[in-house]
Amino acid sequence: MDLNTITEVVRRPADLPGADWREGDAWLAGGTWLYSVEQPHLDRLIDLTSLRWEPLVPSDTGLAIGATCTVRDLHAFEPPGEWTAGHLLATSCEAFLSSFKVWNSATVGGNICMSLPAGPMITLTVALEATYELWATDGSVRTVDAHDFVTGDNRNVLAPGEILRRIDIPARALRKRTAHRRFSLTRLGRSTVFLVGTRTPGTSDLLLTVTAGTTRPVRLAFDTMPDADALRRAVDAIPDGVWFADPNGTPEHRRHLTQHFAEEIRRELTAGGPA
Structure with a gap:
């Protein structure tokens, strides 16, 4: 859908993009929901994909998932053999009701921040005891338990302009x-x-x-x-x-x-x- 109220797209935001935030803005990653309905309250989009956050970083402590990681990339990830719960990554991706275009564009962070009851990335990260790193517009950072993030249908704890930066799944849960x-x-x-x-x-x-x-x-x-x-x-x-x-x-x-x-x-x- 054409968003005819948008007058500007910020293609190169600051490394801490909250500094660019103003009323009437929206964060743009996959955009699969953003472009699906009218957004008359918006006049500017801030493109997060240009920041090139690392999509998937496995380590001894667990798995870090960048908020702009696509569903396609998460589904293709092959977890280490000792992560017996690793199959849930692909299983949760397959729970999406999505077209080919959505599958290749939708992001993990976008699905979480939409905070709909059927969001499979919410299911995955809550079940595996993840935490979310959130960036505020003043540059401060806070960490919340995935279980506490969604508060209701299409509602969550994000403050205006606050952004989900990363999802951290602990190795103990993956085992x-x-x-x-x-x-x-x-x-x-x-x-x-x-x-x-x-x-x-x-x-x-x-x-x-x-x-x-x-x-x-x-x-x-x-x-x-x-x-x-x-x-x-x-x-x-x-x-x-x-x-x-x-x-x-x-x-x-x-x-x-x-x-x-x-x-x-x-x-x-x-x-x-x-x-």
């Missing part, structure tokens, strides 16, 4: 056992629910992440593997107002699916004992 379940109304449709369970090797803990069916990510943490009744009670304790409603499912439908898939994940991660 966990995982199980996931996803449901959509069609084979390539938007997620109705997307659940990921992780278990630390050598323990009987469980971290269950519930997304897509809720307006914000929900984590259910257990020091030891719960039985079926305890897990069901934990899901039932998710407040009614947190369950999401749209044409892909009612809150009741999503709660039912979550109960069903949570138990499947519990059984899968219980099987075989500590790994």
Whole structure:
């Protein structure tokens, strides 16, 4: 879509781009949502891709993902063999409802900052206990837990002009056992629910992440593997107002699916004992 209110595109922003920010601006990376609807409140775009942030930096401490890393590049990344949870990177990318153009242009950071319930990059990073590095317009930097970033449907903790710079996934989370379940109304449709369970090797803990069916990510943490009744009670304790409603499912439908898939994940991660 043509954005006919835009009068300028900043192609070479400062290394700390918040210094260029003013009211009426928008950050431009993949632009897949930005160009999909009218943006009458905007008059200037600041192109972040020219800063050439490193897309993927694996290390002994984990994986750093630049906010402008494309979904295509994340999907193509081959994680080290000891990262047993590394398959979730590709799995989450494949949960996108996207065309060829979106697949090649959409960015990890853009999907997170849109903060929609079905955002698969949110599912991935919350499930793997990531942190986000945020840059403010005054040059200050803060780090937030991925779980705390999204506060509701299309809502998050970003202040005006603040930018997501990097996602850091710790190696300890990438070494966990995982199980996931996803449901959509069609084979390539938007997620109705997307659940990921992780278990630390050598323990009987469980971290269950519930997304897509809720307006914000929900984590259910257990020091030891719960039985079926305890897990069901934990899901039932998710407040009614947190369950999401749209044409892909009612809150009741999503709660039912979550109960069903949570138990499947519990059984899968219980099987075989500590790994």
